[in-house]
Amino acid sequence: MMNVPHAAVLRDLACADSLLVVCEFDGTLAEYVTDPAAARPVCGAVEALAILGSMTRTRAAIISGRSLASLRAVCTPPDERSIPQCIELIGSAGMEIESQMTLGLTVDARRAQRSLLQAAEQVAAAHPGVTVDEKPFGVALHTR
Numbered sequence: 018m019m020n021v022p023h024a025a026v027l028r029d030l031a032c033a034d035s036l037l038v039v040c041e042f043d044g045t046l047a048e049y050v051t052d053p054a055a056a057r058p059v060c061g062a063v064e065a066l067a068i069l070g071s072m073t074r075t076r077a078a079i080i081s082g083r084s085l086a087s088l089r090a091v092c093t094p095p096d097e098r099s100i101p102q103c104i105e106l107i108g109s110a111g112m113e114i115e116s117q118m119t120l121g122l123t124v125d126a127r128r129a130q131r132s133l134l135q136a137a138e139q140v141a142a143a144h145p146g147v148t149v150d151e152k153p154f155g156v157a158l159h160t161r
């Protein structure tokens with residue numbers, strides 16, 4: 018926003034007919050870590066988002082390039098079965114939405130994904146520190 022005082026922004030948000038608060042998981046709600054499976058939200062982040070999501074006219078979501086299953090695993094506290102229901106999880110960069118039916122790949126797209134996976138695995142094998150992440154709708158190479 019262009020030099021708008023914070024109070025004015027907060028006032029406009031408070032008066033909005035509806036509000037959607039979406040946070041990226043990796044790098045926003047959680048620190049970047051060497052092992053993606055070890056990532057966890059910073060203390061209080063999910064709780065703060067749950068407070069927002071429980072407010073009237075407000076929806077809260079966590080989005081990630083991770084698969085929905087991976088996102089759910091890292092967002093769920095160890096002593097809980099799930100995250101608060103007022104928080105929507107969105108995986109695969111928007112292709113998997115927890116509350117909605119997920120899309121699938123066509124046979125040709127799945128074949129292309131397998132070819133990409135093989136090529137990515139060859140690249141990773143040739144470069145120490147590079148890992149392959151097979152996603153529901155694609156393939157990613159990571160360096161950390």
